[in-house]
Amino acid sequence: MKKITFYLLLSSLSLLFLNANAQTAIGIRGGVSIPNLTGGGSDQNPLNTGYSSRFGPDFGVYAEFKFSDLFSLQPMLEFSSQGGKKDGLQAFPTPAAVAPLFQPNPAPTYLYANFNSTAKINYLMLPVLAKFGWDFKSSPIRFYVDAGPFLGYLIYAKQFTTGNSTVYLDAGGTQPLPGGAQSFDKTTDIKDQLNKVNVGVEGNVGFAYKFKKSYVFIEGGGNYGFLNIQKGTANGKNNTGAGLIAVGYSIWIGK
Numbered sequence: 001m002k003k004i005t006f007y008l009l010l011s012s013l014s015l016l017f018l019n020a021n022a023q024t025a026i027g028i029r030g031g032v033s034i035p036n037l038t039g040g041g042s043d044q045n046p047l048n049t050g051y052s053s054r055f056g057p058d059f060g061v062y063a064e065f066k067f068s069d070l071f072s073l074q075p076m077l078e079f080s081s082q083g084g085k086k087d088g089l090q091a092f093p094t095p096a097a098v099a100p101l102f103q104p105n106p107a108p109t110y111l112y113a114n115f116n117s118t119a120k121i122n123y124l125m126l127p128v129l130a131k132f133g134w135d136f137k138s139s140p141i142r143f144y145v146d147a148g149p150f151l152g153y154l155i156y157a158k159q160f161t162t163g164n165s166t167v168y169l170d171a172g173g174t175q176p177l178p179g180g181a182q183s184f185d186k187t188t189d190i191k192d193q194l195n196k197v198n199v200g201v202e203g204n205v206g207f208a209y210k211f212k213k214s215y216v217f218i219e220g221g222g223n224y225g226f227l228n229i230q231k232g233t234a235n236g237k238n239n240t241g242a243g244l245i246a247v248g249y250s251i252w253i254g255k
Helices: 002-019
Strands: 023-039 056-066 071-093 110-135 141-162 186-189 197-210 214-225 238-252
Touching: 056 110, 056 238, 071 141, 071 238, 110 197, 141 214, 197 238
Parallel strands: 023 071
Antiparallel strands: 023 056, 023 238, 056 071, 071 110, 110 141, 141 186, 141 197, 197 214, 214 238
């Protein structure tokens, strides 16, 4: 929290100074987020590994403070879709109601079944991006790259599971339990299981088409959170990250 407070204080002071010395633009950006969850280090287990990417919206509003033809600074308030999905045979924790069936032997930590699972985790993020751009001679087209840190705050987190499947003792699906197919249709709010704050980096590469007092752009990039999102270790540890494709519009209001 000390690092986060320092980051916010430094960003606020920098923007107060920069706003007085730079040409200013405001803009909007929207596009598609392609997030995934990566399992972390020694905390990997069948629950936090095996995710693939899903799709979600990403949009934001920003200000751009331009100091030269080369360099500008761009803080943004961004809604970011994170998470991931699993389809097919996968692990789930052995339910407490099922554990007595294994007595006198101990119940296994995990059981396996064939179903679909999607983790939808949304953040409100504040990235501050250093932006470098180059014009194509006398052309209105401009190439740019940007990168910088972000602070993220968790606003939504749910796990959606669907499907009907036989339950198995093993990851290969060769040892079925009696009882036939079970329903896995369920929505679980997992927000209380996750840390509220994340920090990481974001970066983009794009092309802009300039008009007299505005420009439109298309860019691709991504973000990655440095902190494990889970509060505990029962379900392992994961980091968030996402690819991004976006378009936007900006208008200059400064000098």
